[in-house]
Structure formats: C-alpha cells, structure tokens
Amino acid sequence: MRLSFLNAERRTLMPVHRSRREPTVAELLLIILEGAWSIVVGLYVTFINFWRTKVTDRYPHRDPALNWQPRPGYRGDFALITDRETGKLRCIGCQQCQNICPDGCILVVPEGKGKERHPKEFYIDAGLCMYCGLCVEVCPADALTMTPDYETATDDPRKLVRDIDYLRERGMEYDEVLRVQ
Amino acid sequence: MSLLSQISNWLRLTAEGLCQRWGIPLLFVDLLAWMVAVAVIIGLVLLIVLIFVYLERKVSGYIQTRLGPMRVGPIGIFQTAMDALKLLIKEDIVPRGADKILHTLGPILFFVAAMLGYVVIPWDDKAIIAKYVDLNIGILYVTAVGSVGIIGIIMGGWGSNNKWSLLGAIRSAAQMISYEVPMLLAIICVVMQAESMSLGRIVTGQQGAYLSGWYCWRPWLWLPLILFFIAATAEVNRVPFDIPEAESELVAGYHTEYSGMKFALFFLAEYANVFVVGLIGATLFFGGWLSPLGHPDPLHIPGFFWLMAKAFAIVIFLMWIRWTLPRLRVDQLMALAWKLLLPAGFLAIFIVAVVLLYI
C-alpha cells in the first residue's frame, strides 16, 4: 500500500535522513497515532489560549485600560511651543527644519531681524510628512515638537496642512519638547 | 407525549375543527401543517445560522486572544444580524461573461439542498416535519439531498466565468463525492446496530438508563464515530478540509464572484450544512433528543432542547478544530479519503458485523 502523503520520519532539530521506502502497517499505525496526538496537542494549545487575557485594543474607547496610549516621545502630530500667557512662539524662524526635511513638507516664512526674528507663516503638510523627526532634532531653539496625537485623519487632504495658528494652538499644551525618557 | 407534539396536536385539532365547520377538505389541513412546519423550521434554521456565525466569530476571537465582535448590541450579539441585513441590501453583481442563469441558480440550489436535510430530523419524540412519515430511509435521504448541493456549487463555479471559482468548484465536487463514501460506510455501521434507516428508530434504539444507551459508548462504534466526523467535516468544507474555498490559495473558491444575497445564500447554506452535521451526529451517536437525565426526562425538559444542546456542542467542537488546524492539500485530501478512510470504513463495517453476529 502506497501512502506517500504519510512519509514516515521523525524530525529532530538535527539533520535526519529521509526514509523513501513505504511504511509498514505497524509504522503506518504509529504515524496515524502520532498525527492524531499532534492534533490533540494543537487543540490543547488553542484551548489554553482561549482562556488567556484578551489583547484586543478597543480603539475608539478613551479608557487607557482598554486602549493603547502612545509613549512619551511618540512621533505624532506637530506643535510649536508657545508661551501660554503672551502667546509668543519660541520659534526663531531659522528655517533649519525646512532645509533638513527630506520630503520638503515644511515652509517657514520668517519676519524681523536679530532677536525679533520670528516666523510670519509656518506650514507643515502632515499629509506629505513621513514623521522622521529630523526637523525636531535639528531645531536650535527647541521650538518644534511632535506630540503623541496620532489621530490626524480627515476627509479633506487640505486640512492636513498645518498652519501657524494650528501649530500655536497645539503648542499651548506643551512646555517643552517631548522626548523619549 | 412531548410538549412539541402536544402543541402541534392541539393546533391540528383546532384546524381540523375549523375545516369541518367551513367545509374545507381535510387535505388542506395537511398541506397547511406542512407549510407551517417548513416555515417554522426554515426560520429556526436561519436564526440558528445567525447564532452560529456569531458564535464562530466569538469562539475564533477567544481562541486567538481577541474579543470578537463587540460593537453592535451588548457584546456584539446583533453583529451577524446586521451583517445579514447588509448583505440583503448590497448590490448583486454578475460578472461580465458569466452565465446568468447558472450564476443565479447555483446558490439557490445549494441553499435548497441544505434546507431539505432538515425535513427528516427528529426534533423530539414524534416531532418530525414529515408528519406521518418518520421516513424509513431517513438517513439515506439526508446524505442523498446533501450531495445535491454539489451541483449548486458547480453551477456557481462554472457560471461565474472565473478560473478561481472553477477550480474551487471542481475541488469541491471531487472532495464531496470522495468523502461521501466513508461517511456512508460509517453510517451503515450505525444502521446495522439500529437495524433501521429511520432516524426516529435510530434514536429510540439508543434508549437506556440515563445516557448509557447512546451508541457513542459502544466500543465497536468508535471507529465509525471518528470516520463519520472526519468525513462529515469534509462534506461541509470546513478546515482542515476547506480546500474548495481555501482563501489563501483560491481567493474564495466557488463564491469568489458572488455578492449580496447570493453570497448570503451560499454562506447561510454552508452553516446550515454544518448544523445538519451536528444534528445528524447527535442523532446517530449521542442519542438525538433523548435526555441524559433518563427517559422520560424527570425535569420535563423537551427533547428538542437536548438535541439542540448536543448539536451545538458538536458544532462548537468543529469550530475549535477549525481554528486549530491547517488545511490539507488536494492530493493529500484524496489520499486520505480513498487510501485511509475507505479501508477503515470497511474495517469498521466488518468489526460491527462480527460484534453484532457473535456478541
């Protein structure tokens, strides 16, 4: 009886010689029993996993116990750090972020000279951005930060362009650049 | 007299009384009774299928350390109902170049074939849809109408004008025809034991103290039991025998090109078939509607409940298997049927015959 689908050998981690001859009836019974046992073992594995703690993130829920929360230093949406009282941006409009950005998704229009230099316009196209974080690293004034806010989906790609008002408003929430601790 | 038959008898007597008063022939009552029973059963089956799909998603979720559906209704119990509703209102797409008639007939035939099997299931003591006929070849009838479904699958696969569908349909035909043989051999063993092909008689043959009379306790019927469940799993195209719709190989097999209600028909029929396997398995080996608490049931729990409980247990076991095992390859599948299960089936018949003759 030829039963090529039940080729008889026990695999170990070390190389084994594969037996090409047909199994005898005794060997065949052994193979069937072993196969049945392997299925029982598999059923046991799925059974113990049935009772394990469930890992599902119940995403739209805000409860941290049910939902994944980004760690500090997560590279999400942008903010320009702003003084809460005066509303003054820390940014000095040096345009280094604009120059380092590999995608070219940042546009800074500076205004003023010397100490008074500040950005008149500041655009980040979050739809083009690849969240590499080079702009934050290069910032000499520690003015630009990435926030843990990852829910940036919109129905209109134009809404993804962050202008200076948006960045200032977001920046009110943060005192310092968020970094991995 | 069980609760179900009491209700049905009362209804029947009322209807007959009304007929006599209004001068309608009594044949009409029979027709009406059948139609009501069929409607009840189809509704019940659809409801059970919805519960099954929900259960399957929950069981698979829990096995995979997920939660399964959680959104629609408390712990997601209305999820499948909503999905069914969605399928109902979805656009029905017929691919260009498809054979429209076959494309439409395929799922209908498959669905009808799946539903026909329910006609002879003994739901309770003397509660069978075919009211007067506890069909004396009941089990043969179930397997026969079960195999009609293949034609629906082939129609769907061929009519879709899609090579993946065609491959799936051909695989399905080969598989279902092959596995019918060992399944019938396993069933024959039970028939020999019960000395009847009527499902009702097979159940009554299993009466005994508590659950001791069930055929699953007789060692010579263990081999048929295993054979039956392997072959039946293959018959209803479930893992590890789900090669006709193996989604990682054939996209979705024969229902690749189906959408909307036609897809829903395929889907419902598949789960209805799974439930038939549960019911038949419970009837053949686990005492059907017999109560494990003794006969008659001391707590007056209707036999219908016990049959359902047993069928659900079997189906949940099939789900457990499904979410554990990988799937076989098509040649291994055939080899398993013809080289292993078939000889084992003959061996089982031989064993049962010897035992029944000499012991």
Add this chain to the structure above:
Amino acid sequence: MTTETRTRTEELTINMGPQHPSTHGVLRLVVTLDGERVVQVIPDIGYLHSSMEKIAERLTYQQYLPYADRYDYLNAMGNELAYVMAVEKLLGIEPTPRCQFIRVMMAEMNRIASHLVYFATLGNDVGAVSVFLYCFREREAILDLFEAASGQRLLYHYLRIGGLRNDLPDDFCAGLGHFLSYFPSRIDEYDKLLTKNRIFRSRMEGVGHFSAEDALSYGVTGPCLRGCGTDYDIRRADPYCVYPQLDFTVPTFEECDAMARHLVRQEEMRQSVRILQQCLEMLPEGDVSVKVPRRIKPDPGEAYARVESPRGELGCYIVSDGSEKPYRLHWRAPSFYNLQAYPVMCKDAWVADLVAILGSVDIVLGDVDR
C-alpha cells in the same frame, strides 16, 4: 481490441496576484496549471517600485536615513544598520560600545519581529489562522519596545550616523527582560501548534526542493540557504558590530525543502533570544553617540556594508563623490535574489504548494522592488 478514450485537456493560465490574499503584497505570479499541477510560474515584480536608490541621489546622508526604513518595512532596524554602517565606513567613524550593543539588540529584536510575521503569514497561507494572531500578539510586544525607544512602531528612524537618536528609555531593559522571559515558551507553543502538526508537516516536507548548488548559483542567502545545509551567515562570515563577542549558533538543516527553511527560522528566533539575553547582561554604560559634523561630506570613495537581515544578506553600497549627497546608492536586497529561485522551487508543485513555498521563502515586496 482496446478502446482508447482521449480527453482533450488544456493548460490553464491564471494570474495569482497582484491582488491575491497570499502573495504577501503586490506580487503577480503568472501560473500555468495542468489541472492542479503547476507547469510554470513566472513572478512579475515591480508593482511596489519606489525608486529607493534614485531618491538617495538627491538627499543628503542624514536625510536618506528615514528612507532606508521604508523599503524592507519588516526589517527597518536592519536596513538602517546597513546604511549607517556603510556611511560610517566612508567617514571612518567608530561608534561607541554601548551604541554597538544597542544596535545589535535592535537588529535582533527586529529579526524576531520579522520571523514572527513570517510564521504568521505562513500559518495563514496553509490555513492555520490562529497562529497568525498569536504571532502578531508577540510582535506587538516587540513593537511596544521599539516605540518606547524610538517613538515609532514600524519605521523607527532610530539609528543615526555615528550613534543613535537617543539612549534607551529607563524601563526598556526591564521590558525586554520580561519579554525574553516568556517568549521562548511561546515559541514552544508555535512549535506544538504548527511545526509539529502532522498536516502542516505533510504540507511542508519535501515541498519546494532546492539544492545547495542551485541556491549558491542563484545568490540565495539567509534562511533559504541555511535550509539547504550551507552554513553561511553574515554574522559569522563577516562579523560586524559586537557579534564576535556573542555566543550563538547558526542553525542549518540539510533537507532543502520548505520545512527546513521553516525550522531554520524557528531556531533562529531562539538564537536571537539568546543573543538578546547576552546583550542585556553585557550592555556597557557610556555615551551612545560620537560627534559627527553637521554637514556630512565623506571623501570620494565607495563603501559596502552588509548585515544579516531576516531574509539574507542585506548590503548597502554607497559611492561618494565628495559632496553632501551620495553619488550612487545600491541595496543588495535579499528578497530579490530569493524570489529568483522561486520558479525553480515550484517545479512539479501543486497549486496549494505555491503559497506554502512562497511563504517559506519569506519575501517582502518592498525589498524585492525597492
């Protein structure tokens, strides 16, 4: 007298992909079938081509680094490592010991994560869906660690020329230690559930046979080569970072089939756990970065750095013309070479074997097309 009935049969040509559940991305396989047997397979690649090499020519050395993550997205740390090593070779910089250890740890964690995806997708391809989710559950734990260190979960941009983005966070080592404490038992679980399963074995054993000579002539590397019994691992053959200080074995199997490749990967996960445990013990204190000039302008010349990615030999070749931008950059992408061998492996296969073999080769389409 004999009667002979002839049935006219035709070969069936079907497109597997680019939209197909198990082509792992956008690979198109033009498959010619005779019934269920495969006559011919022609992989058609290029659907995910993203000009990764050309982009480098218009970006400075720092700016290109985030792109290196993006082409073999399952092995982002390994890609960064190859690129950073090549640039450091050009500049003649030697990173600090702590940096070297952390880089090795990141590469090995990424190897585990990548092999877990391999396990998951292979399980899914052969029909064992639960394995898919178990593997992703463990992978999430690694991604949490990556997120803690780098701030991202898939495309880390954590390595820098001459060092790292930042030192490890305080709780990183404890988190990794916890992961390593339970992960080996999870590997045992996959072993029981998938590898030892009779059906899985009959699906994988003897399937996709591919001799060591073929492997060498096709340039196949990584687990596919080690599954042919050839002991070739860049970590041993051309050691980099701190691998010479670490104690690990390179698993090889002689069977040359899909199962051998599978077992190599399973054993490699165990070895990666060993490496990570040693790294945690040996991790020195100190700085993680050396001073690098803000404008990187290497002298004209060329450099080739290679690492052992989960898929094989991953090389980065850079030619510098003395400017801020590379003159030419080339990736030696292991998946590309391994995919070439795929039609050879699929000789006399069944349709179902196609996906099992493709799974056992473990290609990443981003890596193939670049």
